Amino acid sequence: MKEVTHEYGIDLFWKNNLAEQLDGYVDGNYLRIPQEIHSGTRYVLPISPFTTALIIDVTYNQPVTFHQRNTKDDFIGVYFNLTEGEAFHVLDEVSRPVGRWNYNLAIMDSSLDADYIIQEGSKTYMISIFIAKTAFKAYLGKLPQFKEILDEVFDSKKNTFIRYERMTNEAWWLIEELRKIDMDDPLYDVFLKGTVYALMANYMDQVANQEILIEKVVKEDLTAIISSQSTLLDLITEPFPGISSLANTACMSETRYKTLFKKITGLSPNAFFLINKLSSAKQILENGEVTIGEVSAQFNFATPSHFAELFKNAYGVAPKDHLSYF
């Protein structure tokens, strides 16, 4: 098991250290890493004086634990992550996996520490974009809902940038297009820069509709929320355990628990639980062999008609009609 403590930044001072920690070396824009750790490429490209991109296109040949400990708190990391399989786990204080990283887009303040383990055999394709907070501030300042609170949002004593979510279809397509370009062609850098701008534009359009919660977050908070999500997913057939019990397990006040959960995932704990419950129920229905009544009982919905109503609200069709498509 490889343990790597590393950092990122807009300037490229971190490249050598990361390459060495992975038993490799820096070769121009590439970090060359030995096959025993992973096959594939790590490629770093400055996009502008305010932005740098890192492309990771690798298959891990042994488990690797990454401890991200940035010394610079002046940038935001935007991570588009297309890792296949249940490969990415978030670790707690004693490096135990507490939950799976089941999102494919993360926005993280560089002041925030993070620990991950990536399993052997997992294939990762990830575009990480490091953007100076000054530039991020200029972009977000153009969005109406940020105007009033812009200074507060960028006051690191009051607020930490953190959000785990799903990338849009457009972002997914932009990345697929980039993956088709030959990295040895001098046009790759131009296309990559174009893709990074397009992804940032796409993210701006995505964030334009989001509510902003100003709150300071540290690594332990993040671990507690991911762990709490894991718990909720384990209890997916049970009734909702209640905020007070969840907050208690996370060692937070109820208010803080609810705020952090929403800040990090964009959803309230209740909504997160319900969406996942419905999605699991839907999958079981689609596999066939069970009735709507049985599924409703299995997932502890009050009545089948209540289940049908929630299902219709979420997917736009009643479960009965949905099944008739199969």
Added chain:
Amino acid sequence: MSAPVLHIKHYYALAPHWQQPMANDLGAELIEEKLLELPKSIGQGGSYFLEVIPGLSLLLADVTFHTPITFTRLATTDHFYLAYYDLSDEISSHIVEGTDHKIGYRSKLGMGFMDSQTESTLIPTLNERYYSLRLFMSKELLISLMGNSKPQNIIEALFDETKNTLFFYSHIDSSTRLLLKELKERSFNDPSFELHAKGTALKVLTHLIRRARNFEPIIQKLSSSDTTAILNTSQYLLDNLPLDFPGVTFLAELAGMSESKYKKLFTKIVKSSPKSFFLEEKLLLAQNLLQSGNFHSIREVALEVGYSKTGYFSEAYKKAFGTLPQEVFIKTTN
């Protein structure tokens, strides 16, 4: 009495400083050295300028002109290259009453590439949305992106302005067209516009270089009269697509050149021989007409673009587009 034509003489540069003199001449407002807003008396809209990466800047124009205007871009000593993409300037057709041909059409080449040391003139159509992207590119950037597509001495000769003039006209490739159509949906005032515009410009540049790498290198200096003469003949061909190919002898005479010089320069600028250019354009027009929903039969379309035998037409169409005309044909409902 028609209004006097406003004639704006201006220059471009990779850096933003060229905008202020142009804004002054137009009575336009220049905001943050990137957004130029026209006074309402001249037109609705304006232009948007950005430096994208070292050696690449973009200029987007999105304007509906209300007053007759002519722009002349002056040659600069500051040496760089320009690529124009005019979305408004592609094939369009409409029904004409009371003529032999029932369809009127307009066909122009929407993309141009030239040296900043050549002068050019633009006369936009009145009361129609004019949407175009221009890329300004340094010689160093372009050379670095040509890669190993051609031997190094050929690349050097191509970019040596004492030996060669880089200049060509073409249609906008479909990937670029798609990118520009998406950008066209957005307002300059969108919070994410600057990022979208930069992303688009960089991707358009990669499409341009990919095409340029495949061009047959014809190293030759062009005088502005040669260029004008060739472009006049290519427009003559575009204006007469329904007729038969007039022949190189006729075209060379029209251009006032020997046939061999004419063929060489035409191929250098248009990237096809006069005859294949004419046939390709004829079929592009046919494609447009087939999908226009204005015809009863494929035979009618074939006749419209000058094929007396439908079979020949279908064969040529399949060769050009890989599909038969009937697969795309939309029959008129009248």
